[in-house]
Amino acid sequence: MTELETPFRYDAAFADGIERKWQAWWQESGSFIMRNPGDAGFDASKPKFYVLDMFPYPSGAGLHVGHPVGYIGTDIAARAKRMQGFNVLHPMGWDAFGLPAEQYAVQTGVHPRLTTSSAIETFRKQLKRFGFSYDWSREFATIDPEYVRFTQWIWLQCWNAWYDESARKARPISQLMQQFESGARRVELPNNISKLWSECDASEQRQAIDNMRLTYLGEQLVNWCPKLGTVLANEEVIDGKSERGGFPVMRQPLKQWMFRITKYAQRLLNDLQLVDWPESTRTQQAEWIGRSEGAEIYFAVHAGNDVAAIAPEKLGVFTTRPDTLFGATYMVVAPEHALVKFAVAHANPAAQKELSDYVAASRRRSDIDRQSQSKTKTGVFTGLFAVNPATGANIPIWTADYVLLNYGTGAIMAVPAHDPRDHEFAKAFNLPIRVVVLPPHDAGENKIASASHGGASETEATYVQDGIATASSNAEVSLDGLTTSAAKEKIIAWLDQRSIGKKRVNYRLRDWLFSRQRYWGEPFPVVFAPDGLPYAISESALPVRLPELEDFKPTESDTPRPLLGKAVAWINTTAGAAGVSAADLPPQTPVKREANTMPNWAGSCWYYLRFCDPKNTTRFVSTEAQKYWMGERGVDLYVGGSEHAVLHLLYARFWHKVLFDLGHVTTPEPFAKLFHQGMITSFAYQRADGSLAPADTVQEISDGVFTEKSTGQSVKQVIAKMSKSLKNVVNPDDVIANFGADTFRLYEMSMGPLEASKPWNTRDIAGSFRFLQRAWRLAVDERTGELLLAAKCDAALEKLLHRASKKVGEDIERLAFNTAIATLIEVVNAATRSTTLASTADGGLTRDQLIRFVKLLAPFAPHFAEEIWHKLGCAEALSTASWPTVDTTLLIDDEIELAVQLCGKVKTRLLVPSTADANAIEKMALADPKVIEMLAGKTPKKIIVVPGRLVNIVA
RNA sequence: GCGGGUGUGGCGGAAUUGGCAGACGCGCUGGAUUUAGGUUCCAGUGGGCUUAAACCCGUGCAGGUUCGAUUCCUGUCACCCGCACCA
Numbered sequence A: 001m002t003e004l005e006t007p008f009r010y011d012a013a014f015a016d017g018i019e020r021k022w023q024a025w026w027q028e029s030g031s032f033i034m035r036n037p038g039d040a041g042f043d044a045s046k047p048k049f050y051v052l053d054m055f056p057y058p059s060g061a062g063l064h065v066g067h068p069v070g071y072i073g074t075d076i077a078a079r080a081k082r083m084q085g086f087n088v089l090h091p092m093g094w095d096a097f098g099l100p101a102e103q104y105a106v107q108t109g110v111h112p113r114l115t116t117s118s119a120i121e122t123f124r125k126q127l128k129r130f131g132f133s134y135d136w137s138r139e140f141a142t143i144d145p146e147y148v149r150f151t152q153w154i155w156l157q158c159w160n161a162w163y164d165e166s167a168r169k170a171r172p173i174s175q176l177m178q179q180f181e182s183g184a185r186r187v188e189l190p191n192n193i194s195k196l197w198s199e200c201d202a203s204e205q206r207q208a209i210d211n212m213r214l215t216y217l218g219e220q221l222v223n224w225c226p227k228l229g230t231v232l233a234n235e236e237v238i239d240g241k242s243e244r245g246g247f248p249v250m251r252q253p254l255k256q257w258m259f260r261i262t263k264y265a266q267r268l269l270n271d272l273q274l275v276d277w278p279e280s281t282r283t284q285q286a287e288w289i290g291r292s293e294g295a296e297i298y299f300a301v302h303a304g305n306d307v308a309a310i311a312p313e314k315l316g317v318f319t320t321r322p323d324t325l326f327g328a329t330y331m332v333v334a335p336e337h338a339l340v341k342f343a344v345a346h347a348n349p350a351a352q353k354e355l356s357d358y359v360a361a362s363r364r365r366s367d368i369d370r371q372s373q374s375k376t377k378t379g380v381f382t383g384l385f386a387v388n389p390a391t392g393a394n395i396p397i398w399t400a401d402y403v404l405l406n407y408g409t410g411a412i413m414a415v416p417a418h419d420p421r422d423h424e425f426a427k428a429f430n431l432p433i434r435v436v437v438l439p440p441h442d443a444g445e446n447k448i449a450s451a452s453h454g455g456a457s458e459t460e461a462t463y464v465q466d467g468i469a470t471a472s473s474n475a476e477v478s479l480d481g482l483t484t485s486a487a488k489e490k491i492i493a494w495l496d497q498r499s500i501g502k503k504r505v506n507y508r509l510r511d512w513l514f515s516r517q518r519y520w521g522e523p524f525p526v527v528f529a530p531d532g533l534p535y536a537i538s539e540s541a542l543p544v545r546l547p548e549l550e551d552f553k554p555t556e557s558d559t560p561r562p563l564l565g566k567a568v569a570w571i572n573t574t575a576g577a578a579g580v581s582a583a584d585l586p587p588q589t590p591v592k593r594e595a596n597t598m599p600n601w602a603g604s605c606w607y608y609l610r611f612c613d614p615k616n617t618t619r620f621v622s623t624e625a626q627k628y629w630m631g632e633r634g635v636d637l638y639v640g641g642s643e644h645a646v647l648h649l650l651y652a653r654f655w656h657k658v659l660f661d662l663g664h665v666t667t668p669e670p671f672a673k674l675f676h677q678g679m680i681t682s683f684a685y686q687r688a689d690g691s692l693a694p695a696d697t698v699q700e701i702s703d704g705v706f707t708e709k710s711t712g713q714s715v716k717q718v719i720a721k722m723s724k725s726l727k728n729v730v731n732p733d734d735v736i737a738n739f740g741a742d743t744f745r746l747y748e749m750s751m752g753p754l755e756a757s758k759p760w761n762t763r764d765i766a767g768s769f770r771f772l773q774r775a776w777r778l779a780v781d782e783r784t785g786e787l788l789l790a791a792k793c794d795a796a797l798e799k800l801l802h803r804a805s806k807k808v809g810e811d812i813e814r815l816a817f818n819t820a821i822a823t824l825i826e827v828v829n830a831a832t833r834s835t836t837l838a839s840t841a842d843g844g845l846t847r848d849q850l851i852r853f854v855k856l857l858a859p860f861a862p863h864f865a866e867e868i869w870h871k872l873g874c875a876e877a878l879s880t881a882s883w884p885t886v887d888t889t890l891l892i893d894d895e896i897e898l899a900v901q902l903c904g905k906v907k908t909r910l911l912v913p914s915t916a917d918a919n920a921i922e923k924m925a926l927a928d929p930k931v932i933e934m935l936a937g938k939t940p941k942k943i944i945v946v947p948g949r950l951v952n953i954v955a
Numbered sequence B: 001g002c003g004g005g006u007g008u009g010g011c012g013g014a015a016u017u018g019g020c021a022g023a024c025g026c027g028c029u030g031g032a033u034u035u036a037g038g039u040u041c042c043a044g045u046g047g048g049c050u051u052a053a054a055c056c057c058g059u060g061c062a063g064g065u066u067c068g069a070u071u072c073c074u075g076u077c078a079c080c081c082g083c084a085c086c087a
Helices: A012-028 A067-083 A099-108 A112-128 A145-159 A173-182 A202-210 A261-274 A279-289 A322-327 A338-346 A349-363 A367-371 A420-429 A440-445 A484-497 A623-630 A647-661 A732-739 A741-750 A762-779 A795-813 A817-837 A847-857 A862-871 A918-927 A929-935
Strands: A048-053 A087-089 A161-164 A169-172 A187-189 A193-195 A215-225 A230-232 A250-259 A291-302 A315-319 A330-333 A380-387 A394-399 A411-414 A501-507 A526-528 A534-536 A572-574 A590-593 A637-641 A674-677 A680-686 A698-702 A705-708 A714-720 A895-902 A905-913 A942-946 A950-954
Touching: A012 A732, A012 A741, A012 A862, A048 A067, A048 A623, A067 A087, A067 A637, A067 A674, A067 A741, A067 A795, A099 A112, A145 A161, A145 A215, A145 A647, A161 A173, A169 A173, A169 A647, A173 A202, A187 A202, A261 A279, A261 A291, A261 A647, A279 A647, A291 A322, A291 A484, A315 A322, A315 A330, A315 A411, A322 A484, A330 A420, A338 A349, A338 A380, A338 A394, A349 A380, A349 A394, A411 A420, A484 A501, A705 A714, A732 A741, A732 A762, A741 A762, A741 A817, A741 A862, A762 A817, A762 A847, A762 A862, A795 A817, A795 A847, A817 A847, A847 A862, A895 A918, A895 A929, A905 A918, A905 A929, A918 A929, A918 A942, A918 A950
Parallel strands: A048 A087, A048 A637, A330 A394, A637 A674, A895 A950
Antiparallel strands: A161 A169, A187 A193, A215 A230, A215 A250, A291 A315, A291 A380, A291 A501, A330 A411, A380 A394, A526 A534, A526 A590, A572 A590, A680 A714, A698 A705, A895 A905, A942 A950
């Protein structure tokens, strides 16, 4: 048949036509606009379902085929839930502050606002072509002034709050003031001084309050690249050089805004039990928070005989193994530790140089490098000694970069016999190793006769597990013979009694560094008075807007400075002009604005709340909208990449909990159910030497055999990330142009499980396209465009369709879209076969069957389904139709086929009535001729009957 | 280094709770339709040995538990993701 004869054939052009038609119709009729409670047309009788994508950062390159995977998944869920009678909130927006736009501005001078808004245009246009059922009326970008205003407002909530340890929640700072003023709480000042509020001067009072706020200024090390004039992420630093340009990078201290997220460590850990998240993600968060129980122990420090200086205060360490205190033969402090500065100041010239060289060198290494065991341990003796409080021994204090300043106290007691890192270090520097724990069985037999002191070669391996303490006693305390847990308790009690240590819970989680030295981020609503103290800008003066910059090029500098520092006129203002309350500072006071900006996380920490009520100009979200859409447990389905498993998801939970404590939101957790979609990878071709050949230089000469065109060398097909250099990037626009959006949606959902990473294979798209073409031919006459409907209902087909209804519904619920689509394909294939095999025109689907089939297909291929739906004479949108119900009586078979196994191997099959019980099945199996033959007269030892599945005869 | 994960035909994958390994798609083979190609339809397609049946082997590798293991356990190999200023 020629194309002229089949004007209604489902090809790419035809698909394009109907897709654009229905997209326009959905938009005009507002099909997916969701009203809020209180609005006209809102149906309060329906339950709510909030399904959310992790919103994208709109990059200049546009959408790639990896973006839509999650979006198609949430759209299927949203469309199915709508048909199942839910009010569905399904919004989309833009995470629009970010580094790429700023870096582009540095290179070209084009304002990030322009770059960003054109990227948003592109993304929006591309997303709309997929026919997603987003409520576009709720769209916003994190750079919108109204959104920035409330992002700053939330920061002010943290500024105006403190964490009440006894109530285990954040409370307004005004309540702290009341406690101070009433004398219920004393002011804790440095050096263990405590005073009444009334005894403090103004500056002490101010300090007392500032030290309690949820956001505070802290000094942190950053990777500063003087040449680029910018701070770099760890991943942008390679071997102490900047990734771009290869310029030296130094770790420099910088005063920056921090969040006291560590106060929430325990709650962030506990509340992981409240959410329906992938187990791996909850584990990753728990590991990140890293709770460990142990002890803090204080070691007296002295400077050695040849250093005539007064030793500094005691050196505190955190250890999870206080029971090994007797085995602590040396100490290690981080190179940035204050004790190292003291050591440098008091060392002789040669040692001084060695120490400062080491500190300088470690500044150039990243934390990951520093902890990496593959690289040999390095370190330098500080010239200082500590006294092991248990043994009384003088033990040397070293500095080494495998100890990190920001974990624990930045210092450790080294127990080389029982910690692999300490062991390796001790071997490298010939430090003593002292065994103080024995494996339980060895302790009993007393295999190790002497566990006393010795050189580094005493033991080859470290024993890290729990065991029995040995060689651990002094005049006051003995741990010998105790199990590790008993020994821990006993030594902590002893340390506590002597006031040289105490029980402590430590978290790996660190306070959250929230300042960036960038332009393209939210300004902080804070200024600095001439005395250097920060003052908040009042809520009524928000948003604080970014100043315009002519030139975005950073300035070369040896010390870190924010890019916004260039906006001199903006930075220097008065308290009144900036919007500081006159109660805090007189309006004419000259002040400097904060030149740091917030990180990208700020916008993504609360966008899910804004979607509930995006146009609100008086509040970040109305109480009513927040209550309705967040409900009891928050967002009902949140889909995004697993690369966000820790940071974004932890930060958003933290903000949410602060807002919860302060009464602004009503759920303890933001996201009830979380799902990670997998990455779309691509094929690449590996040469014999392991290098990768670009995809366009390779040909497939036979099944699975590939050669490089130019050389004829055989190459191996492997899976790799999509990258420009490998020429294996796929543009979704091209795919849609060739097959249509419905085919694209089906293809990406049928590639495999939503959570798995899967290689894109353009060749396979044909399968999804053919499925739609088949389905179309089944329902529509390609010559006339008329519906093809069976007059009679085929019983087998009806049963199949019924089972498919059940299966598709269940699969959508568990986001197993690949198997749902396979089921739909089976229906179409069976129905097609029925038409070609039928002698009369009776094959195919009846009107009623087609209606049900189209409803099942609607979430996956919405344009296709809508087209047939309207051909069936339905005037309302398919999204308003109800989901097919399942008649359970049609799911039961009269007879079931069971597998019959002999010793676990399938030998034959048996048809039994579905009502037969285990006894009856056993009898039938034993009466089966094949079974009799196989048993050959032997009596079965055991017969296992699994109803509905199999019979296993053990002979 | 620390933390999380994945390995099944030529390829993507299915097997939801320990119960018939390979659903569905791609590719390939044969047939029908067609002047031919394409399209469409029908059938076949894990490997070995076979005319066929039957049988044997088979879920990265080596063990273990079990009547029964892709699934649980131990060890091992390979690959992927995250690591706090990329988003």
